[in-house]
Amino acid sequence: MDKAEDLETLGEELYSLIHPKHKENAGKLTGMLLELPAPVLRQMVQDKATLSEGVEKALRALQLAQEPSKIPCKDDDDLSVSSDSLGEQLFELVDVYNTGHSQKITGMLLEQHKQAILNLLSDPKLLEEQVNFSLKTLKEQNMEGTGISDADDAERLGEKIFSLVEELDPLHANYITGMLLEMDPAALHQLLRDHTMLEVAVQKAQAALDSPNQTLST
Structure with a gap:
């Protein structure tokens, strides 16, 4: 079944579910809901609560547009x-x-x-x-x-972090970079913009490396 046929089938099913309660606006409401992604529509067909929520939103929008x-x-x-x-x-x-x-x-x-x-x-x-x-x-x-929409971008981010860390601690650059890359992407980009924050993060990583409880594989 191609996308058009699938959408048409979903539309017919939605219309049959909406029509009993909203006879006058069933067509318009169905049309508005059909703008949503197919997975959402399938969920509406299977789940009355999801359908009811979608219909309510569409109904409110329709009323606002008409008034x-x-x-x-x-x-x-x-x-x-x-x-x-x-x-x-x-x-x-x-x-x-x-x-x-x-x-x-x-x-x-x-x-x-x-x-x-x-x-x-x-x-x-x-x-x-x-x-x-x-x-x-x-x-x-x-x-x-x-900057990390895919694996390639994530790798580039790692390379940028490594090049900066290497200037601060060449001996442990690999280990420290690995530890920093566990941070959120937003935090990593902040480190790239703020050298002071980067230095603090590197110092914390160095302290973790120096800890006797810290074991690192070589």
């Missing part, structure tokens, strides 16, 4: 529509996509002009495009920020 009048439009207040108010409504819509980054994506979208944000609230298609673009940007930033 732009909820957004205040008075002359004086219009310029200062609460960022919290817009943020909450936008978050509800973004959260439907189950990206795992709803808060970050909402924050990115809120950096736009208010009129652009209002357009997102009333145009589901435009919102979907913006969410997908923001998600792609986040993933790219994450790969650049951590």
Whole structure:
């Protein structure tokens, strides 16, 4: 079964589950849920609790999209529509996509002009495009920020740490580098940026090496 057939089958199953309780909006709700990853959809078909949660999110998003009048439009207040108010409504819509980054994506979208944000609230298609673009940007930033998106990058990070450690303790550079590489990637990148922190980490590793309880294989 190819992806299109699989998605169509999942759509039919979801529709049959949603229709009894939401006859009027069953089609729209199903369509919104079908934007989610296939594994999530399969879980919804098998687990009523997961389906119910997804439907509730989609329903809230649908109601917000259909009721732009909820957004205040008075002359004086219009310029200062609460960022919290817009943020909450936008978050509800973004959260439907189950990206795992709803808060970050909402924050990115809120950096736009208010009129652009209002357009997102009333145009589901435009919102979907913006969410997908923001998600792609986040993933790219994450790969650049951590520098260890795969084994090759992890190896390069190890080499950078080793070259710095070697300047501080050539004799034990291998051992110390191995100990430091057990740290979180974010902490390792901080060591690369802050030489003082690196020196402290190396000194701690040296102390561990000098400990009589520390055994090292050669």
